[in-house]
Amino acid sequence: MWALGQAEDMPHDHSDHPHALLPSDPALRVKALETILTRKGLIDPAALDEIIDTYQNKIGPQNGARVIARAWSDPAFKEAILADADPVLAELGYYGRQGEHMVVVENTPTQHNMVVCTLCSCYPWPLLGIPPGWYKSDAYRARAVREPRKVLADFGVTLPAETAVRVWDSTAEVRYLVLPMRPSGSEDLDEDALAALVSRDSMIGTALASAPSGGSGSITGGSS
Amino acid sequence: MSRVHDMGGRFGDGAVMPDAPNAPIFATDWHGRALAVTLACGALGKWNIDISRHARERLSPKDYSRFSYYEKWISALADLLVETGVLTREDLRGQDDASVHALASKALRAEAVAAVLAKGGPANRDSRITASFTPGDRVKTRHPGGSALVDGGHTRLPGYATGACGEILLQHGAHVLPDSNAHGLGEAPEPLYAVVFKASELWTHPEHPKDEVVLDLWQSYLEPAPEGAE
Numbered sequence: 091m092w093a094l095g096q097a098e099d100m101p102h103d104h105s106d107h108p109h110a111l112l113p114s115d116p117a118l119r120v121k122a123l124e125t126i127l128t129r130k131g132l133i134d135p136a137a138l139d140e141i142i143d144t145y146q147n148k149i150g151p152q153n154g155a156r157v158i159a160r161a162w163s164d165p166a167f168k169e170a171i172l173a174d175a176d177p178v179l180a181e182l183g184y185y186g187r188q189g190e191h192m193v194v195v196e197n198t199p200t201q202h203n204m205v206v207c208t209l210c211s212c213y214p215w216p217l218l219g220i221p222p223g224w225y226k227s228d229a230y231r232a233r234a235v236r237e238p239r240k241v242l243a244d245f246g247v248t249l250p251a252e253t254a255v256r257v258w259d260s261t262a263e264v265r266y267l268v269l270p271m272r273p274s275g276s277e278d279l280d281e282d283a284l285a286a287l288v289s290r291d292s293m294i295g296t297a298l299a300s301a302p303s304g305g306s307g308s309i310t311g312g313s314s
Numbered sequence: 315m316s317r318v319h320d321m322g323g324r325f326g327d328g329a330v331m332p333d334a335p336n337a338p339i340f341a342t343d344w345h346g347r348a349l350a351v352t353l354a355c356g357a358l359g360k361w362n363i364d365i366s367r368h369a370r371e372r373l374s375p376k377d378y379s380r381f382s383y384y385e386k387w388i389s390a391l392a393d394l395l396v397e398t399g400v401l402t403r404e405d406l407r408g409q410d411d412a413s414v415h416a417l418a419s420k421a422l423r424a425e426a427v428a429a430v431l432a433k434g435g436p437a438n439r440d441s442r443i444t445a446s447f448t449p450g451d452r453v454k455t456r457h458p459g460g461s462a463l464v465d466g467g468h469t470r471l472p473g474y475a476t477g478a479c480g481e482i483l484l485q486h487g488a489h490v491l492p493d494s495n496a497h498g499l500g501e502a503p504e505p506l507y508a509v510v511f512k513a514s515e516l517w518t519h520p521e522h523p524k525d526e527v528v529l530d531l532w533q534s535y536l537e538p539a540p541e542g543a544e
Contacts, residue, residue, distance in 0.1 A: 107373070108396035109389035111406040116385045117344040123392055124351050126405055131418030132358060138350035140427040146339050146346065149431075187353075190436040191486065193508075208322030208472050210367055211383070216434075220349070222333045223341065226383045229331070232324035235474065236513075239521045244330040254524035259322060261470045262506055262530035263363075263437035264486055291332070 150219035151290035153184050154267060157217065158293065159284035161194075162272045172196060172269070179216070189216035189265055195258065196269040197295075202253050203268045204242070204295030206234035207260040214265035218290055225294065235259055245296045268292065270299040316460075316473045318375040323474040323517065348384035352391050353431075357422035360398040363435060364496035368468040369394045439503035441488030443533065446505070451482045452539035453509060455531065461493045462534065468496035471535045475527075478515050479543045483528060484508035491532055505533040 112119045127133040157179070161168040171178045175192040179185055192214060195203040207213065208231050213221040224230055234241050238255045242248070249255065258266045270292040276284060279302065291297035321327075340346035356366070369390035373381065381389060395401040400417060404410065422430060447453060457477030461467035470492050486506040494502035510528045513520035 107377070107389070107393050108403055108406055109392040111403055112389075112392055116348075116382065116388065117342070119385070119392075120344045120348045120351065120388050122408070123388060123395075123406075124347060126401065126408075126410055127351065127355070127395075129410065129412050130401075130405075130415035132400070132415050132421050133351060133354045134421055134423050136424035137354050137422045137427050138347060140424045141350040141353055141431070142340070142346040144427065144431060145349070150339070185434065186432045187430075187434045190434045191438065191489075193484070206322075208474075209319055209470060210370065220339055222337070223383070224330050224332055227327075227330060228321060228324075228379075229327035229329060232321045232327045233330065235527050236323040236517050237521055238525065241330050245332050251522075254526065255522065256510070256526045256528060258508075259472065259475075259527060259529045261472065262486070262489060262492075262532075264506070264508070264530050296332075 145215075145220045149186075149216060151217070151288075151293065152285070153219075154214070154217035154290070154293045155285040155288035156281070157182065157184065157194075157267070158269060158288045158299075159281040161269055162276075162284055163281050168269075175267075184216045186216040188212070189214045191264045192217070192267060193264055194267050194269050195256070197271045199250075199271070200253060202249055202255050202295065203258065203266075204234060204238050204255060205258045205260060205266045205268060206231060208232070208235055209261060212260035212263075212265065214267055217267055218293060222290070242296060245291065247297060268295040270297075273299045273301045275302045317371050317466075318378045319371045320473045322472045345384045348388045352387050354422045355391060355395065355400075357430065358400060358417050358420050360400055360417075361394055362495055364468060364490070364492040365498070366390065366394065367492070368496040369397075371468065437489045438487050439490060439501060441503040441505065443488065443504045445485060446533055447482045447485075447507060447536065447538075449482050449485065452479060452543065453482060453536040454479045454539045454543065455509075456535050456537070463493050463499060464497050467493065469493045471531060472529070474516055475511065475529055475531075478511050479539045480509045480511035480515065482507050483510040486530065489532070491534070493532075493534075507531055507533070507536070509536070
């Protein structure tokens with residue numbers, strides 16, 4: 091195995107990083123590297139198209155929303171996914187890269203969960219797709235652990251004083267998905283209609299599930 | 315001893331800016347290309363996920379701060395390709411000889427993409443190291459932090475959580491230790507736990523007395539909390 095940082099001629103830090111040899115404009119930098127790698131047969135441009143298509147059109151928060159809607163509708167499913175999510179998600183076909191070890195955490199009137207990765211931008215890709223820009227921003231990574239309520243205010247969310255906030259910093263290969271509280275007024279909805287109330291941000295914990303009318307969900311009136 | 319990526323708790327970053335409803339997945343085309351090139355190069359088998367994370371962290375603080383997310387990815391990828399001998403500096407200068415590369419047989423093909431993404435790369439392993447802690451146990455994180463194996467090396471114990479007392483919340487089994495794996499020193503799997511800390515243990519001015527932060531931490535980051543510790 092190649093040992094980074096072990097060989098004496100390969101220190102951790104380079105005063106002259108090789109990337110500086112590429113064009114500095116990021117779009118041109120990507121293009122230059124793609125061109126070099128393609129010419130050498132190291133990447134297949136059609137594979138790149140396939141990867142982009144997968145995360146643009148196939149894998150996204152609609153997957154997570156289906157899981158949440160099912161958990162709201164089916165108590166046995168909810169119990170199973172909270173106890174051990176991986177086999178349940180594998181059966182649904184929601185296993186894969188950056189979602190190998192899933193834990194689902196449930197919001198209640200006394201506890202709100204919120205997910206961050208302060209060290210990079212770890213995120214449950216098979217359930218939510220590629221993370222949004224704000225999730226990867228310095229501001230979110232820096233602030234979510236220290237002042238989650240002020241961050242929630244940036245999203246227009248205010249929690250009652252009796253609700254504790256538990257922030258999950260994704261420091262390992264375990265990925266977390268928030269099970270939001272089921273909004274009041276949604277009792278008669280089927281799974282498809284419920285899934286439409288589940289936004290990406292509500293599964294990260296920076297939003298609540300939407301009320302059926304299309305307004306914002308009520309955290310005090312929700313049942314879960 | 316810290317690196318710029320270790321920004322949890324930092325002051326001064328300003329507001330979080332939520333995206334517009336129905337914002338595109340990739341803000342521009344090159345974002346998607348950068349992601350795809352990076353994933354495709356992973357298939358060449360010259361590094362693991364911890365090495366690639368560490369490559370981004372080793373960008374100079376100045377570059378890390380000014381680069382956008384996918385600029386970090388593509389720049390760290392270029393660095394890794396040269397460091398692992400896949401490409402040369404001459405290649406990056408555009409002076410490559412355009413011959414087919416010895417690793418070309420490993421290139422990710424379009425028809426293999428779905429299976430590779432679906433397969434993922436699980437990090438759980440069998441380990442000879444037995445679990446020292448069970449849920450409910452009080453633990454203290456290592457202080458000072460930083461990698462115990464390589465000075466200035468990769469670790470997943472954030473600076474804000476060093477020397478802090480918390481409680482074991484979940485056992486995740488044994489996982490690959492990034493501190494070792496990022497430096498080609500072997501996977502060295504050991505027990506991994508979710509550890510819950512009171513916000514008041516981590517921050518001088520916590521927002522709310524009931525708030526908590528949970529981190530996934532490896533056993534070697536932890537010791538039993540001293541008697542009487544909160």
